[in-house]
Amino acid sequence: MVFLIFSGCQKDDICSETTSTTPHLVIKFLNSENPSNTKAVTNLQVQEENLLEDYFETPINDTLIKIPLRTTANFTNYIFTLNAPEDPDAEIGEDDALPNEDHLDFSYGTVVEYVSRACGYQILFVGFEASRVSEESNTNWIESIEVQQPNEITNEIDTHLFIYH
Amino acid sequence: MKLPMKLTRIYLFIISFFALATNSLQAQQTASQDSIVIKEKFGVRVGADLQKAIRSLIDEDFQGFEVLGDYRLYKDYYAAAEIGIEEKDYTEPYLDGTASGTYIKIGANYNAYENWLDMQNEIFVGIRYGFSSFSQTLNKYAIYANDSYFPVDIRETNQEFKSLNASWGELQAGLKTEVLNNLFLSIHVQLKVMISDKKPDDYDNLYIPGFHRTYDSSSFGVGWGYSLSYLIPVVKKDKKLKPLDL
Numbered sequence: 001m002v003f004l005i006f007s008g009c010q011k012d013d014i015c016s017e018t019t020s021t022t023p024h025l026v027i028k029f030l031n032s033e034n035p036s037n038t039k040a041v042t043n044l045q046v047q048e049e050n051l052l053e054d055y056f057e058t059p060i061n062d063t064l065i066k067i068p069l070r071t072t073a074n075f076t077n078y079i080f081t082l083n084a085p086e087d088p089d090a091e092i093g094e095d096d097a098l099p100n101e102d103h104l105d106f107s108y109g110t111v112v113e114y115v116s117r118a119c120g121y122q123i124l125f126v127g128f129e130a131s132r133v134s135e136e137s138n139t140n141w142i143e144s145i146e147v148q149q150p151n152e153i154t155n156e157i158d159t160h161l162f163i164y165h
Numbered sequence: 166m167k168l169p170m171k172l173t174r175i176y177l178f179i180i181s182f183f184a185l186a187t188n189s190l191q192a193q194q195t196a197s198q199d200s201i202v203i204k205e206k207f208g209v210r211v212g213a214d215l216q217k218a219i220r221s222l223i224d225e226d227f228q229g230f231e232v233l234g235d236y237r238l239y240k241d242y243y244a245a246a247e248i249g250i251e252e253k254d255y256t257e258p259y260l261d262g263t264a265s266g267t268y269i270k271i272g273a274n275y276n277a278y279e280n281w282l283d284m285q286n287e288i289f290v291g292i293r294y295g296f297s298s299f300s301q302t303l304n305k306y307a308i309y310a311n312d313s314y315f316p317v318d319i320r321e322t323n324q325e326f327k328s329l330n331a332s333w334g335e336l337q338a339g340l341k342t343e344v345l346n347n348l349f350l351s352i353h354v355q356l357k358v359m360i361s362d363k364k365p366d367d368y369d370n371l372y373i374p375g376f377h378r379t380y381d382s383s384s385f386g387v388g389w390g391y392s393l394s395y396l397i398p399v400v401k402k403d404k405k406l407k408p409l410d411l
Contacts, residue, residue: 012381015258021309048314055314068312112308114367116381119309120259123318 015119024066032143032164038063045084059084103133125153212394226254241276251374260306266299268375291337326365347396357386
């Protein structure tokens, strides 16, 4: 019985990694020419418009990413950069692929939900909507986007947004 | 050597006195071979928990007071109860709150200690049914994000959740000792199991007056008490002691 209490203690005091807390937005990248196939983005970097910092430490080449949404507002605007340079301060050489920045605007409602003593509260996102900001000369590298239904973000198991490129 | 007559008489007197005294003592013991009768006190014992009182003075996150009483019903059985009030501030990594309310515990104690003559010390075990009526105030919380990209979202709410209650079963075990005539010091430990817990919407009863800290992963609770109580003797009953086998 004493063991039960003390083992309970530890579980209670630390917010476990396995506990479901404020979910990230899960995005899957698909091939716009063959939409049933995933397609990795070459050197992808993302950055929230109002933050000075990149989200990924170095550009990634993945088909699935998880990025956070602002909980203090009902919108988050991200810049998705294709061919992002390894070092943002380095000059771009002649042979390097040119970086291409596309803007995606996300809007949603937030719902506060109690989790536990150790984890406190989480935010769930409802009525999630996404839009791509079109560039004049049609230089977007993102062809189209598709919000998955139901358009709420309550866990990280589901994929919430498809990006075709 | 010839003793003076006067001195001899004195010696005789002393010897015979001792002989008589020894004789009468033996006679007394024979008479009491069946039983010794002593007076046992039955009454209401009332007191206060010192631990909670001291803690209120030194712990700025705790204010509490508990009065307690018991009544000896029969032989080693006592009816017992505690009534208390508590206000506890708690700080967790992602939230801080305050629980405030009153509680009552009703039950019985059994004294397992065989006392010597008319002493009234106890090694006791007890059971209680506890009930608490309280409120929880969520002062401040942070939104847990497994990500440090955005600044931490901290929200001050001071939201009070009223009309909450909980009930529990409690096992106690402890010692009582009579330090002065009718004045008792007692120490005991408590193990509690939650029976009912009316939780606030979208929050939890992280602390319950009388039950103390709760656990997400179990319904157990723990506690202890250190109390001073005074016995107001109401009736004195004769208790026959069985002779010791010598």
